[in-house]
Amino acid sequence: MDNFITTLKENNNNLHEDNNKLSAFKYLSKDLIKILDFGETIDTVNKYLWELVEYSVASFVIYNSSEYQVEARTYIKDNVSTSQIDNILKELITYANNEKINNSIKNKTIEPICYGLKPTTENITPFKSNITIPIEVAGKIVGAINISSIKPNLYLDNTKELVETFLNMALLATSKVNTLTQLLNFNTESLIQNLSNGVVMFDTNKNVTLANPAFSMFTGLPKEGYVIEELSKLFKNINLDENIEKALATAQTIQLPRVNLSRFFYEISIIPVKDVQNRVAGGSIVIHDITHIVEVDKAKTEFVSLASHQLRTPLSAIRWYSEILLSEKDSITENEKKECLQAIYDSNIRMIELVNSLLNVSRIELGTFAVEPVITNITTITSEVIKELKNKILTKKQTVEENYSSDIPDMPLDINLVRIVMQNLLTNSIKYTPESGNIKIIITKEDPNLKIIVEDNGYGIPESQKRFIFSKLFRADNIKNKETDGTGLGMYIVKSIVDTAGGTISFESVENKFTRFTITLPLSGMKPIAGSKPLDDSV
């Protein structure tokens, strides 16, 4: 029975010891995740080592390759003398040298960092148990540890093995984390350098430690060697300094309102940067150039404003002329009444054209219009368009010359889109050429392109306004009074279609002499594009 109880006690003790060891390993690995520094690693290892083995003094000598220096740490639990500590260190260095540790450890006087009880100058009980173990990281010996105790027979063979395993595991983990961090740092830095956003990093003293090329380009500030307050001088109206303080104090990212620097617009974020132990170690400022977004936004607002203006004009005409008719004013003649009705009718047509064109513009800009080519001949489409416009041409007593080369091949073309192009060019020529004027359409094959010329001897385009000709809602001054109709969208739509088809469009014009539009389209024809909607050709 006694034997059984002894065995049970022993088993229980072993179990208890194993449990201790297990939890020491478990907590060690948890703590190590947060540590990158060798000194801190040793401190942590020692904390758990005490759970595994009893000692009077535990001493570590380690060569820290990342900082090229030797570190020594001693943890003292019993009363020991300074000479005892010195002896241990000497012994450790000799041991390490014998184990062919890195040369740098040789002939060095090492001042150990001591923890625990203070060593005394008196002679004290000598050590009775002692083990020295090499410290190995990734197959290389980087130092040694000595554990000594004033108690006798304390360390057995398995103690040495246990400490060795424990220590090497800890250091290997740290070295891996270190390598990984270096790799991550390298990748992160490379990423920051190449970002199109401006990024600047600063430490807790607000010294700039890193600025990427985009940041320098936006601000004109160098990549280091100044304090972050320099940036505040550039962006005066957003309280940058105050917000940096706030971001660092609260450890929260702060997004600042839009700010401009000369003609550029930026969005600025202040991001606190934390170290592995989750402490704020500085911050970074990210500058996002939103100039393009602001410009697009402005252009859209202007477009909506102009488009609504264009829509309101025929609406006003319809409203006023209906009012005149409804008022039954005595002074209005039958002829004037007819004029009123004509004005209402024309304005209504103009509204319809404008709405269709605006929808086309929207589809062009959203990129949702479909291109559905079929094999056809451009001359056939052009002749059809001319036929449809015959009444308008006859009313103005204009002549139209069609001059098509005989070798124009059939090719894949979206009939609808070609119609829109030809309708717009021809309608413009008819509208902006006075009575009895002349319009020419020439189509030739000029490998690798098809060349289409639409020419008239009309009012022409004023020199000062030529650059606006393909802009949205633009109508030249010289024709506004002559032709009140016109959406100012036609040439924009034509250019968008030609561009989509991989072609080119250009023009020459002399006011009151002539206008000549030249379009080229690749002979390979149009490529199909799947889109949700076709463009409306009732312009």
Next chain:
Amino acid sequence: MRKKILIIEDEERLMHALNIYLADNFDLLETSDGISGYNTALAMKPDLILLDIILPQLSGTELLRKLRKDEWGKDAKVVIISNLTSKDIEKELRDLGILEYIVKSNISIVDLTDKIKTFVQ
């Protein structure tokens, strides 16, 4: 004595509609671009100018800015009649001392005529 009104409007149809309603009561001067509008204003010194904004050659805003530099023009009565609904432009014009900013599509021609009558009284 009949009052003189200068209409500077490039939309021929709108000009015609205004003419039908206003010609009975006022002497009308009509121009369809900014430069001739400015010249007519200085030459004829109308009692009221109905001024559009988007005009060929010289915009309504530029015309008014120029007019305000003239001895007579600085106090000339100007009413904006436009279909442009931009708050920025409206503010700019109000700062140049216009009597009212009227959006054409938002007013009936009868109400517009009544307003014009009160402005020239």
